[in-house]
Amino acid sequence: QQQVRQSPQSLTVWEGETAILNCSYEDSTFNYFPWYQQFPGEGPALLISISSVSDKKEDGRFTIFFNKREKKLSLHITDSQPGDSATYFCAARIGTNAYKVIFGKGTHLHVLP
């Protein structure tokens, strides 16, 4: 099943808290997982990505944790800022087709000041 599922659909945190966004998939051929950040009126911007051979990827306040056995990953945003308020999309690249990327439906993050 070529699907990427995200939860929660919407998440509200206070400034300074850690936001945790979840993603899961079923297709074991998925081997690369980018996360995109999208602000209203703009296209999605690549935020951080991880390969299936790694279990963690960190870039500043953004960290991906990947559990290959359970086919789950999560994006942690530490010290959340109001400017982080956006929709975050988990995506997966199909290993058998290096150019095809499947998107989840997104998590809408609100960071309250």
Add this chain to the structure above:
Amino acid sequence: GALVYQYPRRTICKSGTSMRMECQAVGFQATSVAWYRQSPQKTFELIALSTVNSAIKYEQNFTQEKFPISHPNLSFSSMTVLNAYLEDRGLYLCGARDWGGYEQYFGPGTRLTVL
């Protein structure tokens, strides 16, 4: 850095008419270009994938007859929405990648409104 431009950013067309949108990659060679449509509910639908030296591959529910795509060189791609109707509304996104690159970079999208 890698940048992707799309134009127009917004367009309105009458039902039954056609509309062409363009995508330009700057700073890298777009050997692969994927066209997506994002619904008002934010869901992404992959329309087609165009890779240099390969035929353009359309996803189920999308056809060349409805969404003809051109990818004439490594920096440019265009797509036309023919006979647009209400269900074709949305944000059309172009995602481009270069040879051997893992990352797919998106443009800001072309928002299509159909009256």
